[in-house]
Amino acid sequence: MTKAERAAYVLQRLEQLYPHPPIPLDHTDAYSLLVAVLLSAQCTDARVNLVTPKLWALAKTPEQMAQVPVPEIEKIVKPCGLGPQKAKAIQKLSEILAEKFGGQVPADLELLEQLPGVGHKTAQVVMAQSFGVPSFPVDTHIHRLAQRWKLTEGKNVAQTERDLKRLFPTSSWNKLHLQIIYYGREHCSARGCDGTVCEICTTLFPERKRALKTRKA
Template sequence: MTKAEKVQFVIDTLEEIYPNPPIALEHQDPYTLLVAVALSAQTTDKKVNEITPRLFAVADSPKKMANLEVEEIKNLIQGIGLTNSKAKNLKIMAEQLIHDFDGIVPNDIQKLETLAGVGHKTASVVMAQAFGVPAFPVDTHIHRLMWRWNLSNGKNVVQTEIDAKRLFPKQLWNKLHLQIIWYGREYSPARGYRLEKDIITQKIGRKSFVDEVKG
Protein backbone atom coordinates (compact mmCIF):
# COMPACT_ATOMS: atom_id res chain seq x y z
CA MET A 1 0.00 0.00 0.00
CA THR A 2 1.14 3.54 -0.69
CA LYS A 3 1.22 5.99 2.21
CA ALA A 4 -1.84 7.73 0.78
CA GLU A 5 -3.68 4.40 0.71
CA LYS A 6 -2.65 3.68 4.30
CA VAL A 7 -3.93 7.08 5.41
CA GLN A 8 -7.24 6.48 3.66
CA PHE A 9 -7.51 3.04 5.26
CA VAL A 10 -7.04 4.62 8.69
CA ILE A 11 -9.68 7.27 7.96
CA ASP A 12 -12.20 4.75 6.61
CA THR A 13 -11.68 2.23 9.42
CA LEU A 14 -11.95 4.80 12.19
CA GLU A 15 -15.04 6.33 10.62
CA GLU A 16 -16.68 2.90 10.53
CA ILE A 17 -15.84 2.14 14.18
CA TYR A 18 -16.30 5.65 15.64
CA PRO A 19 -18.69 7.70 13.46
CA ASN A 20 -19.45 10.01 16.39
CA PRO A 21 -16.53 9.88 18.84
CA PRO A 22 -17.35 11.48 22.19
CA ILE A 23 -15.11 13.86 24.12
CA ALA A 24 -13.94 11.80 27.07
CA LEU A 25 -13.59 14.65 29.55
CA GLU A 26 -16.88 15.88 30.98
CA HIS A 27 -17.34 19.66 30.79
CA GLN A 28 -19.94 22.38 30.29
CA ASP A 29 -18.08 25.18 28.52
CA PRO A 30 -14.60 26.25 27.34
CA TYR A 31 -13.44 27.04 30.88
CA THR A 32 -14.44 23.73 32.42
CA LEU A 33 -12.91 21.92 29.43
CA LEU A 34 -9.68 23.88 29.89
CA VAL A 35 -9.55 22.93 33.57
CA ALA A 36 -10.36 19.28 32.88
CA VAL A 37 -7.67 18.97 30.20
CA ALA A 38 -5.11 20.68 32.45
CA LEU A 39 -5.96 18.22 35.22
CA SER A 40 -5.64 15.22 32.88
CA ALA A 41 -1.84 15.44 32.59
CA GLN A 42 -0.39 12.16 33.90
CA THR A 43 -3.90 11.19 35.05
CA THR A 44 -6.60 9.14 33.37
CA ASP A 45 -9.70 10.81 31.97
CA LYS A 46 -11.75 8.50 34.19
CA LYS A 47 -10.08 9.85 37.32
CA VAL A 48 -10.52 13.45 36.12
CA ASN A 49 -14.24 12.84 35.57
CA GLU A 50 -14.50 11.50 39.12
CA ILE A 51 -12.87 14.64 40.54
CA THR A 52 -14.26 17.52 38.47
CA PRO A 53 -17.93 17.35 39.62
CA ARG A 54 -16.97 18.34 43.16
CA LEU A 55 -14.52 20.94 41.86
CA PHE A 56 -17.00 22.52 39.45
CA ALA A 57 -19.74 22.51 42.08
CA VAL A 58 -17.60 25.08 43.90
CA ALA A 59 -15.59 26.71 41.12
CA ASP A 60 -16.92 26.48 37.58
CA SER A 61 -15.69 29.93 36.50
CA PRO A 62 -12.40 31.83 36.67
CA LYS A 63 -13.82 34.23 39.28
CA LYS A 64 -14.93 31.43 41.60
CA MET A 65 -11.62 29.57 41.15
CA ALA A 66 -9.57 32.69 41.82
CA ASN A 67 -11.49 33.27 45.06
CA LEU A 68 -10.36 29.91 46.44
CA GLU A 69 -7.12 29.39 48.33
CA VAL A 70 -4.63 26.97 46.82
CA GLU A 71 -5.17 24.62 49.74
CA GLU A 72 -8.92 24.59 49.07
CA ILE A 73 -8.34 23.72 45.42
CA LYS A 74 -5.87 21.05 46.44
CA ASN A 75 -8.47 19.43 48.70
CA LEU A 76 -11.04 19.50 45.90
CA ILE A 77 -8.74 17.72 43.43
CA GLN A 78 -7.26 15.13 45.78
CA GLY A 79 -6.68 11.90 43.88
CA ILE A 80 -5.32 13.64 40.79
CA GLY A 81 -1.64 13.23 39.95
CA LEU A 82 0.60 16.25 40.61
CA THR A 83 -2.00 17.70 42.97
CA ASN A 84 0.15 20.45 44.45
CA SER A 85 1.35 21.96 41.19
CA LYS A 86 -2.06 21.63 39.53
CA ALA A 87 -3.81 23.39 42.41
CA LYS A 88 -1.37 26.30 42.20
CA ASN A 89 -1.72 26.46 38.42
CA LEU A 90 -5.52 26.47 38.54
CA LYS A 91 -5.54 29.49 40.82
CA ILE A 92 -2.93 31.37 38.77
CA MET A 93 -4.71 30.42 35.53
CA ALA A 94 -7.99 31.81 36.87
CA GLU A 95 -6.30 35.05 37.91
CA GLN A 96 -4.67 35.34 34.47
CA LEU A 97 -8.01 34.82 32.72
CA ILE A 98 -9.58 37.57 34.81
CA HIS A 99 -6.73 40.06 34.51
CA ASP A 100 -5.65 39.41 30.91
CA PHE A 101 -8.80 38.17 29.16
CA ASP A 102 -11.77 39.61 31.08
CA GLY A 103 -12.56 36.19 32.53
CA ILE A 104 -13.07 34.61 29.10
CA VAL A 105 -11.08 31.67 27.71
CA PRO A 106 -9.30 33.07 24.64
CA ASN A 107 -9.95 31.55 21.23
CA ASP A 108 -6.26 31.76 20.36
CA ILE A 109 -3.67 29.04 20.82
CA GLN A 110 -0.77 31.39 21.55
CA LYS A 111 -2.80 33.19 24.24
CA LEU A 112 -3.92 29.89 25.75
CA GLU A 113 -0.30 28.78 26.01
CA THR A 114 0.47 31.80 28.23
CA LEU A 115 -1.80 30.40 30.95
CA ALA A 116 -0.36 28.56 33.94
CA GLY A 117 -0.37 24.78 33.48
CA VAL A 118 -1.35 25.02 29.81
CA GLY A 119 1.04 23.50 27.30
CA HIS A 120 0.68 23.06 23.56
CA LYS A 121 -1.37 19.86 23.81
CA THR A 122 -3.85 21.29 26.30
CA ALA A 123 -4.22 24.46 24.24
CA SER A 124 -4.74 22.40 21.08
CA VAL A 125 -7.48 20.32 22.72
CA VAL A 126 -9.33 23.45 23.80
CA MET A 127 -9.01 25.02 20.35
CA ALA A 128 -10.31 21.84 18.70
CA GLN A 129 -13.05 20.76 21.08
CA ALA A 130 -14.25 24.05 22.59
CA PHE A 131 -13.92 26.30 19.57
CA GLY A 132 -13.91 23.92 16.59
CA VAL A 133 -10.63 25.27 15.26
CA PRO A 134 -8.64 22.58 13.38
CA ALA A 135 -5.88 21.20 15.59
CA PHE A 136 -4.23 17.82 16.10
CA PRO A 137 -3.37 17.41 19.78
CA VAL A 138 -0.98 14.50 20.22
CA ASP A 139 -1.36 12.44 23.38
CA THR A 140 0.31 9.15 24.25
CA HIS A 141 -2.22 7.12 22.24
CA ILE A 142 -1.80 9.13 19.05
CA HIS A 143 1.98 9.20 19.45
CA ARG A 144 2.05 5.40 19.90
CA LEU A 145 -0.30 4.62 17.03
CA MET A 146 1.29 6.96 14.50
CA TRP A 147 4.54 5.06 15.12
CA ARG A 148 2.91 1.62 15.02
CA TRP A 149 1.20 2.53 11.75
CA ASN A 150 4.53 3.71 10.31
CA LEU A 151 3.07 7.17 9.70
CA SER A 152 5.64 8.91 11.92
CA ASN A 153 9.13 8.11 13.14
CA GLY A 154 8.03 8.37 16.77
CA LYS A 155 10.99 10.51 17.88
CA ASN A 156 8.84 13.03 19.76
CA VAL A 157 5.30 14.37 19.93
CA VAL A 158 6.28 17.52 18.05
CA GLN A 159 7.29 15.49 15.00
CA THR A 160 4.24 13.26 15.35
CA GLU A 161 1.96 16.31 15.24
CA ILE A 162 3.76 17.64 12.16
CA ASP A 163 3.37 14.27 10.43
CA ALA A 164 -0.30 13.92 11.37
CA LYS A 165 -1.12 17.39 10.06
CA ARG A 166 0.78 16.69 6.86
CA LEU A 167 -0.88 13.34 6.16
CA PHE A 168 -4.50 13.85 7.22
CA PRO A 169 -6.96 16.35 5.70
CA LYS A 170 -7.31 19.46 7.84
CA GLN A 171 -11.10 19.23 7.96
CA LEU A 172 -10.77 15.83 9.68
CA TRP A 173 -8.16 16.71 12.32
CA ASN A 174 -10.50 17.36 15.24
CA LYS A 175 -12.53 14.21 14.68
CA LEU A 176 -9.51 12.02 13.94
CA HIS A 177 -7.85 13.19 17.15
CA LEU A 178 -10.74 11.71 19.11
CA GLN A 179 -11.11 8.62 16.91
CA ILE A 180 -7.44 7.65 17.24
CA ILE A 181 -7.53 8.11 21.03
CA TRP A 182 -10.54 5.82 21.36
CA TYR A 183 -9.00 3.28 18.98
CA GLY A 184 -5.76 3.31 20.95
CA ARG A 185 -7.58 2.63 24.19
CA GLU A 186 -9.80 -0.14 22.85
CA TYR A 187 -7.83 -1.81 20.05
CA SER A 188 -4.15 -0.87 20.34
CA PRO A 189 -3.22 -0.23 23.99
CA ALA A 190 0.28 0.07 25.36
CA ARG A 191 -0.37 -2.81 27.79
CA GLY A 192 -2.23 -6.03 27.18
CA TYR A 193 -1.71 -5.64 23.45
CA ARG A 194 -3.22 -8.21 21.06
CA LEU A 195 -2.34 -7.93 17.39
CA GLU A 196 -5.37 -9.95 16.31
CA LYS A 197 -7.64 -7.24 17.72
CA ASP A 198 -5.72 -4.34 16.16
CA ILE A 199 -7.12 -4.39 12.62
CA ILE A 200 -5.33 -1.24 11.46
CA THR A 201 -1.87 -2.31 12.61
CA GLN A 202 -2.41 -5.74 11.07
CA LYS A 203 -3.03 -4.06 7.72
CA ILE A 204 -0.52 -1.19 7.64
CA GLY A 205 1.66 -1.60 10.74
CA ARG A 206 5.39 -1.08 11.02
CA LYS A 207 7.00 -4.40 10.07
CA SER A 208 9.49 -4.41 12.95
CA PHE A 209 6.69 -3.96 15.48
CA VAL A 210 4.37 -6.55 13.92
CA ASP A 211 7.18 -9.11 13.66
CA GLU A 212 8.14 -8.50 17.29
CA VAL A 213 4.54 -9.03 18.46
CA LYS A 214 4.19 -12.17 16.35
CA GLY A 215 7.55 -13.49 17.49
Protein backbone atom coordinates in the same frame (compact mmCIF):
# COMPACT_ATOMS: atom_id res chain seq x y z
CA MET B 1 0.78 -0.08 1.21
CA THR B 2 2.31 3.34 0.91
CA LYS B 3 2.12 5.76 3.82
CA ALA B 4 -0.64 7.68 2.05
CA GLU B 5 -2.60 4.46 1.52
CA ARG B 6 -2.19 3.52 5.18
CA ALA B 7 -3.43 6.95 6.24
CA ALA B 8 -6.43 6.65 3.93
CA TYR B 9 -7.34 3.25 5.37
CA VAL B 10 -6.96 4.48 8.96
CA LEU B 11 -9.19 7.47 8.24
CA GLN B 12 -11.87 5.31 6.59
CA ARG B 13 -11.85 2.56 9.24
CA LEU B 14 -11.92 4.91 12.21
CA GLU B 15 -14.81 6.81 10.66
CA GLN B 16 -16.68 3.52 10.48
CA LEU B 17 -15.86 2.58 14.06
CA TYR B 18 -16.33 6.01 15.66
CA PRO B 19 -18.52 8.22 13.46
CA HIS B 20 -19.42 10.52 16.36
CA PRO B 21 -16.65 10.31 18.98
CA PRO B 22 -17.62 12.15 22.18
CA ILE B 23 -15.16 14.32 24.07
CA PRO B 24 -14.09 12.02 26.93
CA LEU B 25 -13.74 14.81 29.51
CA ASP B 26 -17.00 16.11 30.99
CA HIS B 27 -17.35 19.89 30.61
CA THR B 28 -19.89 22.62 30.03
CA ASP B 29 -17.80 25.40 28.48
CA ALA B 30 -14.27 26.32 27.40
CA TYR B 31 -13.17 27.05 30.96
CA SER B 32 -14.33 23.73 32.39
CA LEU B 33 -12.72 21.90 29.45
CA LEU B 34 -9.45 23.80 29.94
CA VAL B 35 -9.29 22.84 33.62
CA ALA B 36 -10.31 19.24 32.91
CA VAL B 37 -7.59 18.80 30.28
CA LEU B 38 -5.04 20.33 32.65
CA LEU B 39 -6.07 17.80 35.32
CA SER B 40 -5.85 14.90 32.86
CA ALA B 41 -2.05 15.12 32.65
CA GLN B 42 -0.73 11.78 33.96
CA CYS B 43 -4.27 10.89 35.02
CA THR B 44 -7.16 9.00 33.44
CA ASP B 45 -10.14 10.84 32.01
CA ALA B 46 -12.43 8.70 34.17
CA ARG B 47 -10.77 9.93 37.35
CA VAL B 48 -10.87 13.53 36.18
CA ASN B 49 -14.60 13.18 35.54
CA LEU B 50 -15.04 12.03 39.15
CA VAL B 51 -13.08 14.99 40.51
CA THR B 52 -14.36 17.94 38.45
CA PRO B 53 -17.96 17.97 39.81
CA LYS B 54 -16.50 18.54 43.28
CA LEU B 55 -14.32 21.31 41.89
CA TRP B 56 -17.26 23.05 40.18
CA ALA B 57 -19.26 22.80 43.41
CA LEU B 58 -16.48 24.89 44.93
CA ALA B 59 -16.30 27.45 42.13
CA LYS B 60 -17.74 27.51 38.61
CA THR B 61 -16.13 30.56 37.00
CA PRO B 62 -12.60 31.95 36.74
CA GLU B 63 -13.63 34.87 38.94
CA GLN B 64 -14.85 32.51 41.67
CA MET B 65 -11.93 30.08 41.38
CA ALA B 66 -9.40 32.92 41.61
CA GLN B 67 -10.69 33.63 45.11
CA VAL B 68 -10.30 30.05 46.37
CA PRO B 69 -7.09 29.37 48.34
CA VAL B 70 -4.74 26.94 46.59
CA PRO B 71 -4.85 24.40 49.48
CA GLU B 72 -8.63 24.08 49.09
CA ILE B 73 -8.28 23.41 45.37
CA GLU B 74 -5.50 20.93 46.07
CA LYS B 75 -7.66 18.89 48.45
CA ILE B 76 -10.10 18.28 45.61
CA VAL B 77 -7.69 17.67 42.73
CA LYS B 78 -5.21 15.55 44.70
CA PRO B 79 -6.62 12.24 43.32
CA CYS B 80 -5.53 13.37 39.84
CA GLY B 81 -1.88 13.44 40.87
CA LEU B 82 0.53 16.36 40.90
CA GLY B 83 -1.92 18.07 43.25
CA PRO B 84 0.20 21.04 44.37
CA GLN B 85 1.24 21.99 40.84
CA LYS B 86 -2.21 21.53 39.31
CA ALA B 87 -3.98 23.41 42.11
CA LYS B 88 -1.59 26.34 41.83
CA ALA B 89 -1.97 26.40 38.03
CA ILE B 90 -5.78 26.33 38.22
CA GLN B 91 -5.90 29.18 40.71
CA LYS B 92 -3.40 31.31 38.82
CA LEU B 93 -4.84 30.77 35.33
CA SER B 94 -8.29 31.56 36.73
CA GLU B 95 -6.91 34.80 38.12
CA ILE B 96 -5.38 35.70 34.75
CA LEU B 97 -8.60 34.89 32.88
CA ALA B 98 -10.60 37.03 35.30
CA GLU B 99 -8.21 39.98 35.21
CA LYS B 100 -7.04 40.02 31.59
CA PHE B 101 -9.77 38.32 29.58
CA GLY B 102 -13.01 39.25 31.32
CA GLY B 103 -13.43 35.73 32.66
CA GLN B 104 -13.40 34.24 29.16
CA VAL B 105 -11.01 31.66 27.72
CA PRO B 106 -9.25 33.25 24.74
CA ALA B 107 -9.69 31.52 21.39
CA ASP B 108 -6.00 31.98 20.63
CA LEU B 109 -3.43 29.18 20.75
CA GLU B 110 -0.49 31.36 21.76
CA LEU B 111 -2.43 33.09 24.53
CA LEU B 112 -3.63 29.74 25.87
CA GLU B 113 -0.10 28.36 25.91
CA GLN B 114 0.98 31.29 28.09
CA LEU B 115 -1.43 30.31 30.86
CA PRO B 116 0.05 28.45 33.86
CA GLY B 117 -0.09 24.68 33.48
CA VAL B 118 -1.32 24.87 29.88
CA GLY B 119 0.96 23.18 27.40
CA HIS B 120 0.71 22.86 23.63
CA LYS B 121 -1.49 19.74 23.72
CA THR B 122 -3.92 21.20 26.26
CA ALA B 123 -4.22 24.43 24.28
CA GLN B 124 -4.88 22.49 21.07
CA VAL B 125 -7.63 20.41 22.69
CA VAL B 126 -9.41 23.59 23.76
CA MET B 127 -8.96 25.20 20.35
CA ALA B 128 -10.34 22.10 18.64
CA GLN B 129 -13.20 21.16 20.91
CA SER B 130 -14.35 24.52 22.28
CA PHE B 131 -13.68 26.79 19.31
CA GLY B 132 -13.72 24.41 16.34
CA VAL B 133 -10.27 25.47 15.13
CA PRO B 134 -8.55 22.64 13.22
CA SER B 135 -5.98 21.16 15.61
CA PHE B 136 -4.29 17.80 16.12
CA PRO B 137 -3.43 17.34 19.81
CA VAL B 138 -1.08 14.38 20.16
CA ASP B 139 -1.26 12.35 23.37
CA THR B 140 0.50 9.09 24.24
CA HIS B 141 -2.13 6.98 22.48
CA ILE B 142 -1.82 8.90 19.21
CA HIS B 143 1.98 8.98 19.44
CA ARG B 144 2.10 5.20 19.94
CA LEU B 145 -0.39 4.31 17.21
CA ALA B 146 1.14 6.65 14.66
CA GLN B 147 4.40 4.74 15.12
CA ARG B 148 2.76 1.32 14.95
CA TRP B 149 1.03 2.32 11.73
CA LYS B 150 4.26 3.86 10.37
CA LEU B 151 2.70 7.27 9.84
CA THR B 152 5.62 8.95 11.60
CA GLU B 153 9.16 8.25 12.73
CA GLY B 154 7.89 9.13 16.19
CA LYS B 155 10.96 10.74 17.71
CA ASN B 156 8.72 13.07 19.76
CA VAL B 157 5.12 14.28 19.90
CA ALA B 158 5.97 17.48 18.03
CA GLN B 159 7.24 15.50 15.05
CA THR B 160 4.28 13.14 15.23
CA GLU B 161 1.91 16.13 15.15
CA ARG B 162 3.63 17.61 12.09
CA ASP B 163 3.62 14.28 10.25
CA LEU B 164 -0.05 13.57 10.93
CA LYS B 165 -1.09 17.06 9.88
CA ARG B 166 0.67 16.52 6.56
CA LEU B 167 -0.99 13.13 6.02
CA PHE B 168 -4.60 13.86 6.91
CA PRO B 169 -6.97 16.52 5.54
CA THR B 170 -7.39 19.52 7.82
CA SER B 171 -11.15 18.96 7.97
CA SER B 172 -10.58 15.59 9.68
CA TRP B 173 -8.19 16.68 12.44
CA ASN B 174 -10.59 17.57 15.25
CA LYS B 175 -12.55 14.34 14.97
CA LEU B 176 -9.63 12.10 14.01
CA HIS B 177 -7.54 12.80 17.08
CA LEU B 178 -10.47 11.61 19.22
CA GLN B 179 -11.05 8.58 16.99
CA ILE B 180 -7.42 7.49 17.34
CA ILE B 181 -7.57 7.92 21.12
CA TYR B 182 -10.67 5.73 21.39
CA TYR B 183 -9.18 3.08 19.12
CA GLY B 184 -5.94 3.10 21.10
CA ARG B 185 -7.77 2.62 24.38
CA GLU B 186 -10.10 -0.10 23.14
CA HIS B 187 -8.08 -2.07 20.60
CA CYS B 188 -4.44 -0.99 20.37
CA SER B 189 -3.38 -0.24 23.93
CA ALA B 190 0.21 -0.26 25.14
CA ARG B 191 -0.20 -3.74 26.59
CA GLY B 192 -3.07 -5.10 24.52
CA CYS B 193 -1.33 -4.80 21.17
CA ASP B 194 2.33 -4.72 20.16
CA GLY B 195 1.75 -3.91 16.52
CA THR B 196 0.76 -7.49 15.62
CA VAL B 197 -2.64 -7.97 17.29
CA CYS B 198 -5.35 -5.39 16.58
CA GLU B 199 -7.38 -5.13 13.39
CA ILE B 200 -5.73 -2.03 11.94
CA CYS B 201 -2.18 -3.18 12.73
CA THR B 202 -2.75 -6.59 11.13
CA THR B 203 -4.51 -5.08 8.10
CA LEU B 204 -1.76 -2.54 7.46
CA PHE B 205 1.08 -4.98 8.15
CA PRO B 206 -0.10 -8.56 7.54
CA GLU B 207 3.51 -9.78 7.26
CA ARG B 208 4.64 -8.25 10.55
CA LYS B 209 5.61 -11.10 12.90
CA ARG B 210 7.66 -9.41 15.61
CA ALA B 211 6.48 -7.00 18.23
CA LEU B 212 7.12 -3.40 17.30
CA LYS B 213 8.93 -1.29 19.85
CA THR B 214 7.61 2.26 20.01
CA ARG B 215 9.43 5.33 21.20
CA LYS B 216 7.91 7.07 24.19
CA ALA B 217 6.73 10.64 23.84
